[in-house]
Amino acid sequence: MKAEILLRSKNIFTAVNNTIIDGHVAIAGGKILSVGEGDGSEFLSRETKVYELGSRVICPGFSDVHCFFTGYVLKFVGIDLSKASFDSLENVITHVKEYAAANPSKKLILGHGWNSKVIAPDITSLDNEFPDTPVVLFAEGGDTCLMNTAAINTYKFTPDTCYPEAYWRLLKDIISDREFIVPEFKKYMAMMNGRGITSVKEMGFDDFYGFTDVLEDLDKSGELTLRVNFMSQPVGRCADFEYGKAMRKRFVGDFVRFSGYNRMTDGSISELCGDLKKPYNCADTCCALDIDYDMIEKETLAADAAGFRFSLHAQGDAAICKVLNIYEKCQKDNNGKLKNRHSMTDLEFSDPADLEHMGKLGVIAEIYPQIQSIADRKSKLAMIESKIGMDRGKYYWNRRKMADSGVILSCGTDLPLLIDNIPESIYHACGGFFPEGGEPFNVENTLTINEVLTAWTRGGAYDLFQEEKLGTLEAGKTADIAVLSDDVFKIPLSKIRNVNVCLTLVNGKEVYNSIQ
Numbered sequence: 001m002k003a004e005i006l007l008r009s010k011n012i013f014t015a016v017n018n019t020i021i022d023g024h025v026a027i028a029g030g031k032i033l034s035v036g037e038g039d040g041s042e043f044l045s046r047e048t049k050v051y052e053l054g055s056r057v058i059c060p061g062f063s064d065v066h067c068f069f070t071g072y073v074l075k076f077v078g079i080d081l082s083k084a085s086f087d088s089l090e091n092v093i094t095h096v097k098e099y100a101a102a103n104p105s106k107k108l109i110l111g112h113g114w115n116s117k118v119i120a121p122d123i124t125s126l127d128n129e130f131p132d133t134p135v136v137l138f139a140e141g142g143d144t145c146l147m148n149t150a151a152i153n154t155y156k157f158t159p160d161t162c163y164p165e166a167y168w169r170l171l172k173d174i175i176s177d178r179e180f181i182v183p184e185f186k187k188y189m190a191m192m193n194g195r196g197i198t199s200v201k202e203m204g205f206d207d208f209y210g211f212t213d214v215l216e217d218l219d220k221s222g223e224l225t226l227r228v229n230f231m232s233q234p235v236g237r238c239a240d241f242e243y244g245k246a247m248r249k250r251f252v253g254d255f256v257r258f259s260g261y262n263r264m265t266d267g268s269i270s271e272l273c274g275d276l277k278k279p280y281n282c283a284d285t286c287c288a289l290d291i292d293y294d295m296i297e298k299e300t301l302a303a304d305a306a307g308f309r310f311s312l313h314a315q316g317d318a319a320i321c322k323v324l325n326i327y328e329k330c331q332k333d334n335n336g337k338l339k340n341r342h343s344m345t346d347l348e349f350s351d352p353a354d355l356e357h358m359g360k361l362g363v364i365a366e367i368y369p370q371i372q373s374i375a376d377r378k379s380k381l382a383m384i385e386s387k388i389g390m391d392r393g394k395y396y397w398n399r400r401k402m403a404d405s406g407v408i409l410s411c412g413t414d415l416p417l418l419i420d421n422i423p424e425s426i427y428h429a430c431g432g433f434f435p436e437g438g439e440p441f442n443v444e445n446t447l448t449i450n451e452v453l454t455a456w457t458r459g460g461a462y463d464l465f466q467e468e469k470l471g472t473l474e475a476g477k478t479a480d481i482a483v484l485s486d487d488v489f490k491i492p493l494s495k496i497r498n499v500n501v502c503l504t505l506v507n508g509k510e511v512y513n514s515i516q
Contacts (some may be wrong), residue, residue, distance in 0.1 A: 003043035004028045005479075005508060009053040011487055014473040015060050015458040018450045020489065025058055027479040030508040035473045051515070055487040056502060059453060060473050061198030061480030063460025064420050065366050066311070066345050066412025068203050070171055070211070071164050073184050074138050075416065077174060078110030082140060089119050092137070092146070093129055100133070108173055111137035116144050121159040123148060136170060138162070142416065164205070165264070168235045172209045182214060189226040193511040195420040196482030196501035199227040199464060201311075201412070203262050205235045207243050215256045225511040227480075229259040229464045231311060239299045241306050248308075254478070254507075259464065260309035260340075263299070265291055266319040269349055270383050274316030277351065281389050286318060297326045300342070304330040309340040311366065315348040317395070324357050337362030343463060345412060349388070352401050359405035364463050366410050367399055369429035369452055370418045377434040377441065398445045399429060409447075409455035410463040423488065423499040426452050431493040449488055479508035 003026035012021040014035060024040030026033040033043060044050070079099050086092050092114055100109055109130070116139035126135050126148035134151035145162040152158055157166040164171070175181055192200065204211060208230060218224050232244060239261050247258035266287055267273030272280055275287040300310045314320045323344055331339040343364035348371075358365070372380075384393040395401075402409060413420055427433055429452050432440030440446070447455075461471025469478045483503035488496060504512040 001028055001033060001043075002045035003033055003040070003048050005505070006040050006043055006048050006050045007053060007058055007481070007483070008039055008051065009058045009483075010055050011057040011489065012473065013057055013059045013450075013453055015454050016472050016474060025473060025481065027481075027505070027508045030479055032473060032475055032477050032479050034475050051483075051503065053483060053503075057484040057486075057488055058473070059196070059482050059484065060457040060461075060471055061482050061504065061506065062196045062420070062422055062456040063199040063201075063410065063464060063471070064192070064197050064413055064415065065201040065343075065410045065460050065463045066203070066368075067200055067415035068164065069185065069188055069415075070175065070204065071142070072188065072416040073174070073181065074142065075112055076184055077112055077138070077180070079137070080113055081111050081137060082113030082115075086114055087118055089122055089125055089146075092119065093125060096135065096137070097129060100130070107133065109133055109135045110174070111146075113138075113140050114146065115140055119146075121146050123152070123159075136167075165235045168205045171205060175209045175211050175214075178214070181211070182218075185214065185218070186223070189224070190512070192420065193225055193504045193506070194501060194514075196422055196484070196504050197226065197420050198480040198482065198504065198506050199229065199460065199466065199470065201259055201464060202228055202230045203233045204230045205233050206237060207232065207240065212247065212251075212256075216251075219253060219255050224255045225506050227255050227257075227466075227470075227506075229257045229466075231259050231262040233262040234299075239303060241302065241308070244303075244306070244308055254469070257464075260311065261299070261303050262311040262313070262345075263296060264313045265293070265296060265323060266314060266316050269316060269387055272387070274349060275314075275319035275322070276316045276349075276388070277318045277321065278392075280387050282386050287316065291319070293322055293326075297329070300326050301329060304340055304342070307340065309342050311343045311345055313345040315346050317349055317351040317354065320344065320347060320350050320358075321354050324354055324361065324363065327361055327363055332361075336360065341463070341465065343410070346414075347402070349392070349396050350398055350401075352395065352398065355398065355401045355407060356405045358402070359407045363407070364410055364459075365399075365402050365407045366412045366463065367402075367429075367455070368414060368418065369399075369411055369425035369447075369455070370413060370421060371397070372428040372432075372434055372441070373418065373424055375434060376436060377438060380434065381441070394442060396442055396445070398442070399447050400445045403447060403451055408459055408462055409451065410459040411452075411456045421497075422453075422456055422482075422501070423484065423496050425456070426488060427493055427496050431496075433493070437494060453488075479505055481505040485514075
């Protein structure tokens with residue numbers, strides 16, 4: 001059989017093992033025909049498209065196993081208020097009034113991008129201009145919003161509680177707007193493809209508020225360039241297992257699948273919301289949150305009994321330990337590993353003994369390898385010193401112990417918290433660097449480049465139950481492939497953030513190409 005596409009490179013990372021191949025990847029019919037040494041000339045025909053990639057690194061397609069499109073899309077909803085001229089509340093309101101006058105049929109006014117560092121939220125001013133029509137204007141960083149009383153009464157959240165789990169009622173109205181949501185999802189897929197992402201695990205609140213219909217329509221029309229494995233995160237009601245059963249039966253194709261359930265447990269250590277085994281240094285508490293672990297356990301065990309996997313988000317060492325104790329009660333295979341591949345997300349600060357337990361149980365780690373990109377060394381270390389002290393801080397982002405304990409690693413971004421950037425993830429997770437560079441932090445906890453790439457590829461596919469088809473470059477597997485623009489195995493870590501993705505294939509079809 002001849003190849004439709006032939007990729008040639010000195011650096012082929014198959015994710016099967018740590019061996020780098022100087023050779024070829026031959027593709028036909030959406031599948032990989034051959035991966036091996038040599039130029040693959042035996043697969044050439046007159047119609048074969050050949051990519052001479054030199055030292056660029058060919059990888060399996062990357063998987064982001066924890067992201068929120070419905071959070072990301074709020075950056076683009078409604079009126080764009082990001083222009084420099086919108087430097088006061090008066091200017092913002094004037095623009096919103098002009099928009100409302102031009103769109104009198106609008107029953108909800110939305111906007112995005114205003115600068116919360118310059119403008120303070122003010123409900124009264126919006127009430128004066130819009131006493132009846134709900135107005136919600138999201139800040140540039142998404143940390144707060146401008147809204148009026150009509151919006152507060154309708155959607156049951158405030159500028160102080162402007163986070164996804166609180167504004168879920170509003171998401172229903174946004175997602176139902178097909179003229180907005182479909183084009184934005186297509187842009188989202190293109191953005192992700194441009195970063196080498198070929199599969200995602202999307203968090204969708206409750207029953208995803210109709211977005212599954214969008215996914216189904218795009219799948220039927222052949223417009224999906226991103227494999228979407230979606231989870232139900234209960235916020236408006238308890239976990240609905242009948243919904244899960246219906247979704248599992250409804251979506252059985254290669255591009256859309258139901259992946260189980262997701263829940264938060266604790267929160268950020270910086271806000272005293274991480275659940276710790278020992279009290280914070282700065283406060284007489286182990287956690288500022290009241291976490292209903294009994295409810296979480298009942299829900300997780302019920303999901304497990306129904307054959308669903310659960311992803312639990314845990315940041316503090318006590319939360320991680322308690323989640324493992326819950327998973328310990330779930331079904332196991334003959335090797336003592338969890339049958340339904342439950343996972344844990346984030347794992348900011350952990351106890352090494354719990355990571356060993358995690359490896360024995362087969363709990364999948366969904367780490368954020370780019371998380372250091374949103375902090376600077378001085379402020380982050382000051383926070384750690386203040387909250388838990390550096391004796392405990394040495395166990396921050398301890399991915400090395402995870403890998404050494406046999407924990408399967410996969411990668412997420414909590415997008416829109418972070419936007420996928422695989423070279424940047426190598427810079428932070430392998431180098432231990434903060435964005436400004438300098439001395440690495442907890443370098444003994446870092447991973448190798450091969451381990452990070454494996455987490456983004458093979459680990460992600462395993463997390464999504466797709467390892468038979470995806471995640472490695474092997475003959476017979478689906479041709480989801482990403483190509484990095486430079487040799488990440490040789491380029492200095494200090495320069496690795498200059499690397500980008502230059503080619504992405506999904507099902508053997510080119511969905512992104514920036515090769516000059």
